[in-house]
């Protein structure tokens with residue numbers, strides 16, 4: 001949700017700024033801009049509506065030679081996406097430039113005050129008050145930029161990560177409050193950015209700024225203070241490589257990231273599995289004793305969490321309540337927080353609603369856990385404990401590999417809390433360890449088939465996705481993925497619910513994707529470790545399969561085309577549907593993994609067929625740092 005970057009050093013700043021912006025364009029891409037302090041001491045600004053590539057086309061880089069610069073890529077909050085509203089924003093003299101990610105809630109009030117003092121505004125943004133406020137304070141503080149920024153920030157309410165450049169100042173001032181900001185540490189040069197991928201090509205030494213930090217970054221020094229007092233922040237080594245954050249020969253990040261799903265599963269498992277023991281890095285069992293789990297999340301992470309609820313409840317018989325973070329924040333907390341372990345599930349670790357929910361649970365006395373993909377992200381600093389997904393950097397706006405990595409964490413949580421015979425536990429672990437291979441089989445064997453079905457699906461404007469049980473959240477995820485990148489209106493539904501309304505919409509123009517995987521009868525019999533559960537589990541999954549098949553027949557009777565996701569060897573299904581996507585057999589509880597891979601591919605190829613901007617779907621951003 002807006003990306004900001006800064007550079008100070010001995011190299012040409014502009015190419016570095018443009019490259020860094022490009023790498024975090026997933027944070028917003030409706031407009032962008034750069035501000036460079038030229039070699040002759042004068043500042044130069046260039047901004048425009050549109051993407052970084054568009055900006056570059058009209059930018060004569062040779063006119064922007066200088067060693068200090070800032071840049072911004074925007075996801076509009078206040079004011080339409082336009083050149084006028086694009087960042088950086090300047091003070092009246094054009095000497096102070098600010099890039100900002102976040103929302104200044106009291107900007108209207110400050111703006112009126114500044115207007116009364118004769119300041120002129122050229123944009124509709126909340127951000128523009130910041131350079132004017134800094135300008136106002138500069139005189140008072142004898143032109144000391146750091147002090148002026150500190151005073152200006154004291155006036156602001158809301159969230160911000162900002163970088164400030166000023167004519168004549170051989171460095172940058174940066175500050176954060178509720179929006180992420182990092183410093184990349186170089187050799188006689190330093191970088192500032194919203195996200196790690198922006199600096200990875202230059203350095204993997206990173207300092208995470210904390211709430212309320214203000215930093216003065218020069219080419220050979222980094223000074224950080226909080227509340228006016230100097231503080232030390234640890235430098236961390238980021239394990240990601242630049243190759244992780246590049247397309248590696250794939251046309252889109254999303255396709256690359258879907259192909260990385262087997263690795264994401266493997267790397268996540270590797271972090272917590274040693275021999276036949278799960279070690280999540282903290283004592284979960286003791287903490288969870290007698291408690292229930294509350295999980296909060298947004299978007300794709302929310303659907304993974306809905307699936308996680310079923311996984312954990314099924315394996316461990318521990319009650320799990322799942323809440324959309326944005327709703328939880330404004331609802332009454334009627335539970336006793338001290339009896340709850342609250343978990344925030346967030347790929348980025350920066351989603352504003354999720355962070356708020358985590359803080360709320362903490363206020364109510366809950367033990368808090370962040371499940372995130374990003375080292376050092378805000379969620380990790382709020383929560384008592386952190387469990388990392390090992391998905392590696394995810395750049396495509398539509399989350400894919402992070403979703404399967406989150407599922408893996410839920411299996412590990414469920415198994416850690418489960419009370420089951422050792423042999424049964426080992427059986428589950430064995431099957432879990434086989435999941436990278438299962439995901440790979442879908443990628444290797446079904447991709448071409450899925451492309452064919454995607455060509456077919458791409459001709460429609462509406463679609464339904466149905467599933468039951470542990471695969472209902474996967475149907476929701478399949479629909480979300482399709483709608484966000486292909487712009488086909490898609491809805492995920494519980495298979496049994498379609499007849500309570502959506503049936504009115506079913507025609508030959510509304511295809512339905514049905515998840516029809518099952519636990520084939522007899523499979524449990526071959527696995528003695530599951531004997532205690534054989535009867536119930538087999539019965540339940542068989543029922544789910546049969547009931548869903550029944551729903552599919554009802555759907556077909558209304559004329560809708562049906563694409564089924566079904567297990568290899570299930571010939572029955574072919575009698576009732578128009579097309580089948582095959583996935584390998586697994587136990588029901590693990591079936592979300594291959595089903596997800598198949599649905600992610602289906603969404604990708606459908607969007608590709610429709611010529612959509614896959615990695616940057618319209619109006620979306622990867623990391624939503626505003627409420």
Ligand code: G6P
Pocket residue numbers: 298299300301345346347348349350351354397398399620621622623624
């Ligand atoms: C945005 C992204 C989604 C993501 C959601 C939650 O909407 O476009 O892909 O699922 O935020 O993000 P988080 O980082 O908290 O998982």
